[in-house]
Amino acid sequence: MRELALHILDIAENSISAGADKIRISVSERVNDDILEIVIEDNGKGMDPETLSGITDPFITSRTTRKVGLGIPFLKAAAEACDGTFDIQSSVGYGTTVQATFKHSHIDRMPLGDISGTMQTLIIGTPEVNWVFEYHTDAGSFVFDDKPIKDTLDGVPLSEPAVMRFIREMLDEGIQSLHQQVADTITSGH
Amino acid sequence: MASVKSLDDLKRIREEALKKQQLKETSGKTEVIVGMGTVGIAAGARETLKAILEMIETENLGDIIVRQTGNIGLDSFEPIVQVALPGEEKVTYGKVNPEMARQIIKEHVVGGNIVTEYQIRG
């Protein structure tokens, strides 16, 4: 995949399939520490230790041929190719947390890409999940939680055109103004 | 960080949506589903879905539910889009790029005519 935002979308799909009704996506660009970290945390059904140990390696096959997933191995390989790390914690009945880090300045690190498009896809396309999106930088943070939006809408669907526009603009403006803050910090030399 | 958008804006949006709903007879909603498995995402499914959202927004198309779902199971035809008009059977389209998605919304979702050239028949 060409963007970290596409990996994030793919990993979040696992959380939806696991029946999560709350999913938190966090992106941290800590340029001062030269780290980009992504975390996807869900309250879905989780995995037992045996499943967990098998999924990061697409080449592990058991006697009973099982369909091997690619999403998690893809992200793990991408992180490790950028001097990063990959970790999954999971607990049956409680949920799963996927964490990947990348060396921010690594030449092979994919751009974050269209994270707003990824969040719109997830929020509008899976309205039964409570989505939390956090974007942290050295200059500040943007946090988006769709719960107050849904509470305010009180039954009016998210796919109502004016609601879609509201959500899109909220995400775009939040991300853009955070990028502006980062740029301002750099030019002012802090 | 304070956002320019406020929940008061959203309350107004809600009230207008409710007014609109009252004027319309309950004709049911059209469902548009985009497959968002790993293969679909790699083939551009997010861009296909975004084109659909953009079209709904700019053309102000009400009564459409857009959903994304995991693997639909037709890997070689990704991105996959399915359309179900109210009370009608689901129609499956394959290899749908943003351009084709806009055409499907215009001709099928709005116009009621299946775009047979993009249709996958099982």
Ligand SMILES: Nc1ncnc2c1ncn2[C@@H]1O[C@H](COP(=O)(O)OP(=O)(O)O)[C@@H](O)[C@H]1O
């Ligand atoms: N968040 C999660 N919660 C529960 N199970 C998960 C989660 N993420 C991954 N899994 C399990 O790991 C498997 C492999 O995931 P992945 O590599 O993304 O491939 P795929 O989604 O195509 O199966 C999934 O099929 C699922 O059984």
Ligand SMILES: [Mg+2]
């Ligand atoms: Mg997956």
